[in-house]
Amino acid sequence: xxxxxxxxxxxxxxxxxxxxxxxxxxxxxQLRNLESFDLIVESDTLTAxxxxxxxxxxxxxxxxxxxxxxxxxxxxxxxxARIRAYDGDVxxxxxxxxxxxxxxxxxxxxxxxxxxxYTMTRNLGIMSYDDIKVTFLKPGRTATIxxxxxxxxxxxxxxxxxxxxxxxxxxxDFNLLSSVIGDEGARIGIYVGGNQNKVVKAIEALDPDAEVxxxxxxxxxxxxxxxxxxxxxxxxxxxxxxxxxxxxxNSTRRLLANKQKEGAMLRAIGCSRRKVNAIFLGQGMVxxxxxxxxxxxxxxxxxxxxxxxxxxxxxxxxAVTGNATxxxxxxxxxxxGNVEIAIVCxxxxxxxxxxxxxxxxxxxxxxxxxxxxxxxx
Amino acid sequence: MHPIELVSITKRFRAAEKGSGEIxxxxxLDLVIEQGKSTAIIGRSGSGKSxxxxxxxxxxxxxxxxxxxxxxxxxxxxxxxxxELRNRHIGFIFxxxxxxxxxxxxxxxxxxxxxxGVRAKxxxxxxVELLERLGLADRMNHIPGKxxxxxxxxxxxxRALMNRPEVILADEPTGALDEENASDVENLLLDLxxxxxxxxxxxxxxxxxxxxxxNVYLLRNRNLTLEKEA
Numbered sequence: 225x226x227x228x229x230x231x232x233x234x235x236x237x238x239x240x241x242x243x244x245x246x247x248x249x250x251x252x253x254q255l256r257n258l259e260s261f262d263l264i265v266e267s268d269t270l271t272a273x274x275x276x277x278x279x280x281x282x283x284x285x286x287x288x289x290x291x292x293x294x295x296x297x298x299x300x301x302x303x304x305a306r307i308r309a310y311d312g313d314v315x316x317x318x319x320x321x322x323x324x325x326x327x328x329x330x331x332x333x334x335x336x337x338x339x340x341x342y343t344m345t346r347n348l349g350i351m352s353y354d355d356i357k358v359t360f361l362k363p364g365r366t367a368t369i370x371x372x373x374x375x376x377x378x379x380x381x382x383x384x385x386x387x388x389x390x391x392x393x394x395x396x397d398f399n400l401l402s403s404v405i406g407d408e409g410a411r412i413g414i415y416v417g418g419n420q421n422k423v424v425k426a427i428e429a430l431d432p433d434a435e436v437x438x439x440x441x442x443x444x445x446x447x448x449x450x451x452x453x454x455x456x457x458x459x460x461x462x463x464x465x466x467x468x469x470x471x472x473x474n475s476t477r478r479l480l481a482n483k484q485k486e487g488a489m490l491r492a493i494g495c496s497r498r499k500v501n502a503i504f505l506g507q508g509m510v511x512x513x514x515x516x517x518x519x520x521x522x523x524x525x526x527x528x529x530x531x532x533x534x535x536x537x538x539x540x541x542x543a544v545t546g547n548a549t550x551x552x553x554x555x556x557x558x559x560x561g562n563v564e565i566a567i568v569c570x571x572x573x574x575x576x577x578x579x580x581x582x583x584x585x586x587x588x589x590x591x592x593x594x595x596x597x598x599x600x601x
Numbered sequence: 602m603h604p605i606e607l608v609s610i611t612k613r614f615r616a617a618e619k620g621s622g623e624i625x626x627x628x629x630l631d632l633v634i635e636q637g638k639s640t641a642i643i644g645r646s647g648s649g650k651s652x653x654x655x656x657x658x659x660x661x662x663x664x665x666x667x668x669x670x671x672x673x674x675x676x677x678x679x680x681x682x683x684x685e686l687r688n689r690h691i692g693f694i695f696x697x698x699x700x701x702x703x704x705x706x707x708x709x710x711x712x713x714x715x716x717x718g719v720r721a722k723x724x725x726x727x728x729v730e731l732l733e734r735l736g737l738a739d740r741m742n743h744i745p746g747k748x749x750x751x752x753x754x755x756x757x758x759x760r761a762l763m764n765r766p767e768v769i770l771a772d773e774p775t776g777a778l779d780e781e782n783a784s785d786v787e788n789l790l791l792d793l794x795x796x797x798x799x800x801x802x803x804x805x806x807x808x809x810x811x812x813x814x815x816n817v818y819l820l821r822n823r824n825l826t827l828e829k830e831a
Binding site: 485486488489490491492493494495496497498499 | 658683713
């Protein structure tokens with residue numbers, strides 16, 4: 225029973241960690257694919273081509289960003305938005321297309337068009353391919369910035385899983401935007417395939433004046449919140465396992481109470497208190513290790529088949545209640561690293577051993593004579 | 602040097618009821634277990650026979666007095682050394698045979714020698730020899746749950762003799778057995794003790810069994826009276 229308790233506790237810890245990791249990774253992937261890329265580089269001298277040749281860089285591309293006011297010419301409704309402008313091929317890159325779902329046009333960025341999300345069309349009340357007015361703020365000849373309004377067409381629609389991003393961002397061709405606001409503010413976005421730190425160092429070596437912003441820095445508030453969430457999750461999981469350990473301690477005490485006779489006998493035939501304690505602790509260790517092995521194997525099986533399990537629960541829920549659950553609606557890959565598994569196992573092992581040794585105290589303190597007399601009557 | 606010598610032993614227990622003070626079970630008692638001789642202690646239930654036996658074996662400590670085992674005072678030893686002394690010089694047989702339930706008869710018998718650090722093969726040879734002498738060769742791989750009461754007690758006797766101790770301490774070894782089995786175990790125990798030249802301290806209600814021993818003491822009024830001397 226003790227072994228089963230440890231195994232079940234460990235499965236719960238591993239699966240919950242894997243699910244939380246999966247959900248966080250999915251969120252971070254969205255951020256890195258769409259919002260901040262892995263790195264953003266501001267440099268007067270470096271080009272995207274130069275950065276792409278650095279080992280570990282999958283893709284480097286220039287982009288421009290500006291805030292605009294978009295007005296639907298038919299309904300006169302307006303919304304403020306951020307426009308991002310890339311060169312055409314960036315939209316179809318692997319990482320971008322993982323998170324940016326192009327809904328209406330395979331080549332969404334026309335020479336005079338705006339590529340917007342369905343969320344924004346709903347906000348503006350725009351019908352398909354309505355004409356719109358876009359007001360930019362561009363550098364002026366006398367003033368620092370002046371408004372510039374241009375008629376534009378909607379050339380495509382997209383959606384993403386980041387509602388805030390979708391409702392506030394529209395896309396445009398790089399050359400079109402740079403013809404309006406100039407390309408002085410252009411930066412370079414980078415998707416990293418290798419070691420991010422090495423890539424940062426390589427960029428800094430190429431241009432010591434370059435400013436390199438990592439995705440963690442760019443999304444500092446959210447990243448910190450996710451890390452805090454993860455830390456708190458582990459604290460709560462630790463509490464959860466403490467509850468399991470209290471049960472473990474009580475089970476051990478009950479088990480060892482039954483083994484007092486055995487302990488007394490071992491002492492009568494020449495085992496010292498310490499040796500008897502070591503024997504029972506050794507047994508506890510073996511039980512704990514077997515429980516951990518079973519827990520890790522079972523946990524890995526559950527994690528590997530989690531989507532199938534959730535789908536099954538969803539099917540059962542539909543069959544019983546007639547309603548679908550949300551279990552399968554948020555795509556994520558449950559994942560847990562070997563280091564995390566090792567940390568959890570060491571934590572569980574230490575706690576199990578601690579509580580087993582607390583359970584052993586009764587045997588350590590018991591008087592052999594009393595136990596033997598008790599066993600005789 | 603005697604295998605066990607009890608000198609001025611007094612044993613008091615705290616009374617179960619609060620504020621009732623202490624109860625004296627044994628008072629200024631002396632006893633010498635002589636080499637190669639069997640000694641029986643008889644007495645009424647609750648007279649302190651088992652307590653005396655446990656004190657003699659170092660399982661319990663006297664309130665006053667000294668227990669000298671093979672020339673060493675138990676009181677001068679820490680738990681580890683006391684356990685070692687017990688392992689090498691004393692063999693115990695209890696009424697409740699106290700065998701390890703998850704181990705076979707053979708493994709139970711080997712246990713004291715393994716604790717003593719004897720090689721597993723030597724332990725096995727000695728255990729098999731004892732099992733054969735007690736007619737349990739065909740039961741060596743049975744766990745205690747599969748043995749009868751008499752067989753379990755014979756396994757316990759083998760275990761007590763395993764390390765060739767100087768003295769065997771037996772607490773009602775036939776108390777839980779029927780008459781036939783009890784008689785078998787009595788004779789086996791006494792024969793083995795004599796054959797192997799060991800000393801025996803026996804605590805029993807059974808007068809017939811007790812009087813088969815060389816010396817018989819009656820424990821009454823917290824002290825011993827010699828009833829029979831060889």
